[in-house]
């Protein structure tokens with residue numbers, strides 16, 4: 001289910017704010033009934049009309065993008081920086097990222113025009129495991145990594161337990177490579193977790209999302225998800241299975 005104004009915005013009817021005004025003005029019908037409440041949730045099986053014209057049900061598409069560093073996880077940027085949709089110029093659908101990766105983070109990002117799918121994958125209740133590889137300034141000791149495994153206090157509260165593994169350490173250069181798996185999706189969470197134990201992240205990449213990996217892709221490349229993968233992700237999210 002998705003909020004009506006969000007669905008209208010995703011369908012390209014108007015910006016979210018303008019869509020809200022259209023709803024308040026009584027210009028939108030859901031299954032034949034005028035709806036004026038902004039919180040109304042709709043699904044792809046509902047028939048939606050705007051000023052008497054029925055919205056076309058766009059075919060749903062699902063992609064896995066290997067996002068390079070230096071790209072914004074959004075569909076537009078007011079500073080004209082590269083955005084993730086720039087990698088899909090030949091696609092005539094309004095796709096957008098599921099969640100986000102920081103400008104400086106590379107790695108696996110799902111892109112879709114299916115709002116319901118995006119919602120369930122990012123809902124805090126259903127979050128799927130995500131695995132990152134971080135290059136750190138310094139090499140953390142086992143007991144320091146244990147703090148992240150148990151959960152650590154950040155300014156927005158304790159983190160859930162994480163899986164953490166030191167992959168390598170270069171004592172000459174003072175750099176450690178650590179793999180970390182979390183299922184939450186707070187803003188800059190991985191960077192803040194390592195910062196909290198005193199090891200700033202120099203480079204970060206998301207290598208895995210549930211069972212999906214970057215296998216076979218280079219930075220900037222994408223592939224369509226198979227219908228089986230889409231189904232599996234939906235089942236995982238809905239049943240609380242994380243990997």
Ligand code: URA
Pocket residue numbers: 100101102103105187188189190191192204
């Ligand atoms: N955690 C971060 O710190 N950054 C990301 O892009 C994703 C997770």
